[in-house]
Amino acid sequence: DGGITQSPKYLFRKEGQNVTLSCEQNLNHDAMYWYRQDPGQGLRLIYYSQIVNDFQKGDIAEGYSVSREKKESFPLTVTSAQKNPTAFYLCASSIDGTGELFFGEGSRLTVL
């Protein structure tokens, strides 16, 4: 089945550690996105990529980094510079920059 796979589902991290969240899609979509979701807030855009080897910062990119070396993969690294990293992270893709977003199942990161 076509879709978006995020891993891990749950992740615990100590303060000061970097962690990488995986996002893979087999929908042949050009565009991929990372969102952060906190209780009581709307989804906030961290980074997005509309083509391989190119990506742009979203509204809350500080403390995060991404890469887009392959069309199907868009990993997100949460660095130690992110002050409040505990959150639910959602990866999404769309056929292009204007199409419907298809979301993964999310990764919940907890910093201990």
Place this chain on the structure above:
Amino acid sequence: KNQVEQSPQSLIILEGKNCTLQCNYTVSPFSNLRWYKQDTGRGPVSLTIMTFSENTKSNGRYTATLDADTKQSSLHITASQLSDSASYICVLREAGTALIFGKGTTLSVSS
């Protein structure tokens, strides 16, 4: 600043009852408006999409309406089921590519 405001923040209804969720927006112009359903701990799934020129769109027991004059959209759920318990998110796409997300309405359907 363009915004999307949803109400109520949360809602509890009995199984079998109807309910209506509201989305007020100031985004203008916009190319489309979507309603997403998000089960707890899962990713959002699209329910309906409407362009700025459409008034209504149905998907089974879900019916979305759009009033461009009042800048309001609503999502009506008919004959609610326990599986309708979820968060419902209103999302507008600005003319261009930017998406503006509402904070969502949390619906709880009880038996």
